[in-house]
Amino acid sequence: MSNKDTTLAKPIKIGKRTATNRFVIQPMECADSSPGGGFSERSIERYRNLYEGDSGIIVFESITMQYESRARDNQLALLPGNKENIKEWENFIKNMKKINPKPLLLVQLNSSGEVSSSSFSRRVCVKPLYGFGGEIIDEDYVEKQMNDFIQASKILYDLGADGVDLKFCHGYLGSQILRPYNNRKWRYGGSWENRSRFAFEMIEKVRKIVNDDKFIVGSKVSMWEGFPGGQGSAGPDTAVIDLTESIALCKGLEERGANFILESTGNPSVTLELHMPERGKPDDVYLHFSMAKTIKDNVGPEMVVIGGAYSVLNRGKNNLQAVQPEWNSLFHWGNYNIEHGYADMVALGRQSLADPKLPAKYLADKEDEINWCTACDRCVELLIQQENVGCTVYNRPYVELLRKVRAEKGKLKFKRTAADD
Ligand SMILES: Cc1cc2nc3c(=O)[nH]c(=O)nc-3n(C[C@H](O)[C@H](O)[C@H](O)COP(=O)(O)O)c2cc1C
Ligand code: SF4
Structure with a gap:
């Protein structure tokens, strides 16, 4: 059978749009902007390769909308109000769509919070977490961030991007506000109603300002960060898993018009091996599968659930135990999980750096030409x-x-x- 006849090759509806296959390129920041956050030759080259790779969706890496607080010195930026920067984005989107009009382009919008580097930017936080810290932010700060997410969504819509990923994962600001650890008494802390306000008001306002249901809106979500008080834990001082709030987040976003949830688990700054399973201990990939299934079980059929953390699987060269050798590969589990209703699409993180053209090679039955990520x-x-x-x-x-x-x-x-x- 040709790979063209497999589940991974099948198109899928996402909102009012269609992704041509089930591969999604994860947002992967590569810290290679030109000074000031614009596009460098390297960043353009990366996306050219990804566009030639023919995945159904490309999620553009985490971008900052305020240059003053950022995680990477050379982080790509979208700066509302900066005409030159907006022009660069316009050219980028136009040029990429010329290379290949098929992939849907979603841009990940982020605000770094406590993950901002204090060595070149302003580190801020919701409530100091051991090993992080920063200036404690107030309600005005949060409202300003929200406004930037909303303005950036409108700009991207006007420039022809297909959608946005509002980032609520990995310990960045959106994630810090949602955490049970944020038990500070303020408009955005304490009760779930307060902690979910940033996420829910933001998506409502993005939907309102864009006002076109063909624009795709969704979110990458950390289901469980894996440390006391993190997203998906039972309280501010325990790491015990309780997915009640993570599920409420996905459902709340869905009720307010989200078209997709991109599953993530762990936090790259704290629980890296959980977040991106490594080759010596790949088993956490099953936890990611389970989290994607949990999302699927709790949202309606229209919501596209994208499973993450597949790179460690590669062609099956990993330490997964008690698995038929032909089962432990990325393509096996990708097809299997979609066929069993555990996910709708499969996201490629590190694997997209190792080979940005994997989807095209798979679809053309050229699997032997794939450069497999070794994790x-x-x-x-x-x-x-x-x-x-x-x-x-x-x-x-x-x-x-x-x-x-x-x-x-x-x-x-x-x-x-x-x-x-
Ligand atoms: C170099 C690098 C950059 C990343 N940048 C982002 C990013 O911009 N936004 C994001 O949500 N996740 C980012 N991640 C996490 C990945 O998107 C993904 O969730 C993680 O690597 C697990 O998937 P994988 O096992 O397929 O690599 C990054 C990971 C790496 C290795
Ligand atoms: S092979 Fe290693 S360096 Fe290359 S993408 Fe994979 S993890 Fe990164």
Whole structure:
């Protein structure tokens, strides 16, 4: 059977639009903007490759709307009010759609909060969390952020983007406000009603300002961050899983017009291995599958649920135990999960850096040409070091960049391994 006849190759309706297949490119920030947050040659080259890769959806990486607080020094920005920047976005969208008009382009809007780097920007927080901290924000600050998300959505709509991903995951501002840990007494803290206000008012206002149901709106959500007080935990001081609020978030977004939820679990700054399962311990991929299924079980049939964290599966070269060898690959589980109603689409994170053209190769039955992600996480090392990010296994300039960075700064130890015990 040709891959064209598989479930992963089938189109799917998302809102009033159609994605031509079930592959989604995850938002992957690669810290390679030009100074001031504009498009560099490297960032344009990355997206050109992704457009040629023919996935159903491309979620453009996390962008900042206020340059003063950002997680990466070279983070791409959309700056309402900055005409030159908006013109760059206009050209970018036009040029990419010329390369391939089929993928739907959704842009991930973000506000960094406590993940903003204090070494080059203003770090702010909702309530100081051990190891993070920052200036404590007030209601005016939150309202200003919300306004930026809303303005940016309208700008992107006017420029021809197909939708937005309002980021409520990974410990950035949207996530910090939602957490049970945010038990501070203020308009955006304490009760669930208060903590969900930012998310719910924002989506209502985005829907209102754009006022076109062909514009896709949705959110990447951390179902469980995996530490006390994080999203999806039972209270401000426990990490015990209680998905009541995570489910309420997905349903609340749905009631207010969301078309998709992109599943995420863990927090890259705190629980990295849970968030992006690694090759030595890939089993958490099953937790991600379960979280996607939990979302599916709680939303209506119109909502598109995108499952995440598939990269560790690759062609089946991983340490998953008790699995038929032919079962443990990305394509097996992608098809299986969709066929069993556990997800509607499959998102590619690190795998999209290793091979941005995987969907096209799969659809053309050229699986043997795919560069498979080894889940070595050396691209993550580049990101943490505030360097341009790319695959350091298959993409020569990044292999050399990592070598240079390690020679200058030393090898970064950022993952817990058995040797640490
Ligand atoms: C280099 C790098 C950059 C990332 N940038 C983003 C981002 O901009 N927004 C986001 O929501 N997640 C980001 N992530 C997380 C991925 O989108 C994804 O959720 C995670 O890697 C798990 O998927 P995977 O196992 O397929 O890699 C990033 C991950 C990496 C490795
Ligand atoms: S550097 Fe390693 S983890 Fe990152 S994309 Fe390449 S193979 Fe995958």
